[in-house]
Amino acid sequence: MGQKVTRTDFEWVYTEEPHASRRKIILEKYPQIKKLFGYDPNFKWIVTAMVLTQFMMLFVMKDRSWPIILLVAYCFGGVINHSLMLAIHEISHNLAFGHCRPMHNKYFGFFANLPVGIPFSISFKKYHLEHHRYQGDEIRDTDIPTYLEAKLFCTTFGKFIWVILQPFFYAFRPLITYPKPLTNLELINGVIQLSFDALVVYLYYKRTNNVTFRILLLCNAPIVPSVLRLLF
C-alpha cells in the first residue's frame, strides 16, 4: 500500500558535522545568546509537580470506569508522561541542577522516571550523548534507523507502521546495533523503578477488585496513551 521509495541506500555526506560549525557562526554573529546558556532553576520544580500529579492520579482514578480511565490516560496521563520523557532528555544534559552537580541530575532522573514505569533515564543518557557527539554516524548515533528498518518499512503504509512502533525501535535498536555493558547506575535505576512498580501493583491489588488492566494503566499509563498519541 502506498508508494515505495526508490532510494536504496542512506544519503552519505563527508562534510563536517554541521552543529558545531553552526554554533560557532551563530555565536560570532549573536554573542548575546551566551547569556541564555545554563539551566532553568524552575525546571526541577515543574518536573516534581508533574511526578506528584501522576502519583495523585493513581488514587483519583482507582475506582473509575473503563471509558473514563482510557480517556484520562490518553488526555492527561499520556501528556504528562510524554513531558516527563522530554524532561529526562533535559536531565541527561544536566539541565536540572547544572553541569557542576552531575549526580544530582542523575538522582533526579530516577525520580522523573517513576511514572513512566520502565527504567530508562540512565540508559537513555548513555546513548543520547553519543547521538549528539557523533550525529549521523551510522553506528554510534543510535537514533538513526537501521538498513533493515529502511528495507522493511519503505512504503507509505510501512512508514506509518514504523512511526507507531518508533518507541520500541528507539528502545531496542541500540541493544542490537551498539550494545554497551550494563552500568551500576543502570542497575540502581532498574531496582528503584521495579520496586516502585511493584509497590503500585501491591497498593492497587489491595484497594481495588478490578486490578487486571488498571495496574497496567496506573493512570500513569506509560505505553497505551503514548502509542495512541503517536497515532492520533
Ligand SMILES: [Zn+2]
Ligand atoms: Zn539531547
